[in-house]
Amino acid sequence: xLISEIEEVGADIGEPDCKLIEPFxxxxxxxxxxxxxxxxxxxxxxxFMINSDxxxxxxxxxxxxxxxxxxxxxN
Numbered sequence: 001x002l003i004s005e006i007e008e009v010g011a012d013i014g015e016p017d018c019k020l021i022e023p024f025x026x027x028x029x030x031x032x033x034x035x036x037x038x039x040x041x042x043x044x045x046x047x048f049m050i051n052s053d054x055x056x057x058x059x060x061x062x063x064x065x066x067x068x069x070x071x072x073x074x075n
Contacts (some may be wrong), residue, residue: 001024001025001026001028002010002020002023002024002025002026002038002047003019003023003024003025003026003035003061003066004020004021004022004023005020005073006018006019006020006021006053007019011050014051015051016049016050017051017052018022018047018049018050018052018055019047019048019049019050020038020049020050020072021025021046021047022037022046022047023037023038023048024036024037024038024069024072024073025037025038026065027047029066033065035040035068035069037074049073057071
């Protein structure tokens with residue numbers, strides 16, 4: 001599961017039309033959820049383009065998870 005800011009961008013048909021900004025993987029293997037940067041082992045990028053048809057579900061995170069994410073991604 002990912003938590004991320006997402007932005008819809010204009011694109012031609014077939015081109016990526018969503019930007020994931022600072023996506024983090026939610027690790028639920030412990031009693032407290034931990035967050036780690038998505039694809040950290042492969043890139044240092046923190047924004048990713050993706051086709052909206054690859055997104056299965058969009059939900060609002062629980063306040064505690066959102067607060068944890070916001071604290072990690074503060075500039």
